[in-house]
Amino acid sequence: MNSRLAPGVSMSYHEGMAERERPLRGMDIIHDSRSNKGTGFTREERRNLGLRGLLPYQISSQELQAQRVMENFRRKENNMERYIFLRSLEERNERLFFRVLMDNIRELLPIVYTPTVGQACQQFANIFRHAKGFYITPEDKGHIRDILNNWPVEDVRIIVVTDGERILGLGDLGANGMGIPIGKLSLYTAAGGIDPLRCMPVMLDVGTDNTELLNDPLYMGWPHARLRGREYQSLVEEFVFSVQDKYPKALIQFEDFATPNAYHHLKRFRQAVLSFNDDIQGTAAVAVAGLKAALRISGTPLRDLRVMFLGAGSAATGMAHLLTRALMEAGLSEGEARKQVQFVDEHGLLISSRKDLTPQNIEYSVDSEARDFVSAIREFEPHAIIGATGVPGTFSREVVESMAAVQQRPIIFALSNPTDRAECSAAQAYEWSSGRAIFASGSPFQPLEYEGKRFEPAQGNNVYIFPGVGLGAISVAASRISDSMFLAAADALAARVKQEQLERGSIFPPLTELRNISLDIAEAVALKAYEQNLARYPHPDDLRELIQGVMYDPSY
Known part of the structure; x- marks a missing residue:
């Protein structure tokens, strides 16, 4: 370094x-x-x-060692064995692990993170080899600040924390969800250049309502039903402010919390400490970047864009909030911007007469006769539909054909993870739209041909955003993360997409460019921090050079 x-x-x-x-x-x-x-x-x-x-x-040489690693990796029979192999390598030789991951990011990303990490979390107790990360249970109440002293590093800068209640699209996995913070922090290092010595994965092990886990003798978590209500919130507060006391420059990233808790924590802590929720804000920035790139294909002006979400959880509402901000920056009033965003959930279109709407999505309710997804598409004529349901197959043939009927270049984002939870596959989107869809997914789909044309479907993975946001924030000691920083990150990501990628149907840049993408985003985020008086370090003469200088290099 x-x-x-x-x-x-x-x-x-x-x-x-x-x-x-x-x-x-x-x-x-x-x-x-x-x-x-x-x-x-x-x-x-x-x-x-x-x-x-x-x-x-x-x-x-490290290069020869990396070659040996990849030869052995490719001999493994399945992705779970590959995941275990890579984690074992990290436990033996951390720098070689990150060298291999950085140099083979496209091949290894689906193993280290989604979709394989979901299976790894489900089997966490069975594949456990080596203690990694920090666990907090209700029995630690009143002592969290003291037990943080057991962590061996005094200068932590990035913390990824989960309570395991909503792991990807897999639901409540309790303490098994520790695989998520571990995986995210690997990407912080590989993509964002954060020194792994400064990273801390945390599991708020507050129990689980998954009876299968509670009855499993191998389950290693706190063996009780989930802590709820005031006791739960009190434990989270103690954790956050204990971290602030112990590690005052650390960024806290909340990950895979259930929607009500995710929004509660975001509202409670975003102004108080350096923190963000990746499911809400990181996903939103990726989606906005993808939409901006897709509009270069369709030719639709941003201010005219109409988007319909299938699903109204934390990810979808987060995307809608940031998209509204982007539409306002394009010249619309807040009211006008909200009218161009609609939601459909499992009960139908979010109409104003419904009594079950949450505070997060009630502001997007509409007056309409439409009730189901297809009729809402035909009435609203959205340019884009975005799936965040966790339910496979919800972008049916009728849905895609309806989009193709109202738009020449329908934008189809099937963002649910892992791959088998996607709302539709890339092949289905292209076939049912006669090759006209602009497609992106949350987990990877392989390139394919349709009627003689090659398509390289884009993966709207949060790894494009969060490493750069974290790098930019800690590089200037930002006091908090603003929505403007995520819009700046989205613009930086969209700007990396080249015309030749758009011609192949890919609206995100190659994963092989992740380090440079993260550097661009970090610079944009840091500049925004200075603009908003949120940076605690003096402005350097060359901000990009400073950020590049702190990025971790695993070479030896």
Whole structure:
């Protein structure tokens, strides 16, 4: 890592090692994932560190080690075995793990994160090998600040926390949901260049209402029904403010909370501490970026865009809120912008006469005779439909054909994760629209041909957004994250999409560009922090150079 850092932004690998009580030697180095280089230690290092006789004779470059890793990875029989293999590598040699992940991000992303991470969470207790992350239970109430001292690093900058209640589209997985913070933080490092030494995965293990888990003797979580109400909120508050006291420069990312809690935490903490909810705000920025890129294909002006959401949970309402802001920036009033956004949930169109609407979506209710999804499409004639249901197949043939009937280039976003929960597949979207759909999904679909034309369907993955937002925020010690920062992130992402990608139907840039995408987003977020007087560090002469200088490099 570059040594030209803003005060306290990060440390190099060797500076990080200074936090240890004593230097490591011999087998202790080999057994320490951050110190270990396997057969990559030089002759001099082997002499000086007490490693002679403990390693095979040949010295392997990191490139050769990475080649060996990928050859073994590709021999694994299924994605679950590949996931376990990669996590075991991280436990042995952290820098080699991140080198391999960064250099093969397109191939490994579906393994390290969605969709395979969902299966890994479901099987978390069965595949458990090595303790990783920080667990807080109701029995820790009143002691959270004290037990944070057990974490071995004093300068944490990124925390991803979940309570495991709404893991992807899989529901309540309790403490098994720890796979989500672990996976997200791997991407913070690989895509955003955050030093893994500064990352902390946290599980608020407040129980589970999943009786199958409670009856499973292998389940490792707090074996009780979920904590609810005031006791739950009190525990979350204690956690957040204990983190603020222990790690005052840390960003807290809330992940996979049930919708009511997700919105409660966002409203409660967004002005008080440096925090955001990725399911609400990160997903929203990805969707807005995708829509802006899609409009370059359809030719529709942003201010004219009409969008209909299927699903009205935290992800969908978050997307609607940020889209409303984008429409307002395009020249509409708030009222005009809201009229161009509609919702359909499992009970039908959100009409004003319904009594079951939440505070988050009541402002989008409409007066209409339409009730079901298809009739609402025919009446509203949206340019785009966005699925955030977690229910596969809800973009039926009739739905897609209805979109194709009202728009020449219908925009179809099937964003539910994992892949088998997508509202429709890429092949279905193209076939049912006669090849006219502009398609994106939350999990990957392979390139395909339809009537002689090659399509490369885009994956609207939050990994495009959150690493850069986090990097930008901590690089300037932002005091909070604003909606304007997420709009700036969306614009930076959309700007990376080239014309040749649009011609192949891809509205997001290649995943191989993630590090540069994150750098662009970090710079945009940091600039917005300075514009809004939210940055606590002085403005440097070259902001981009400073941010680039703090990005983690796993090479050895």
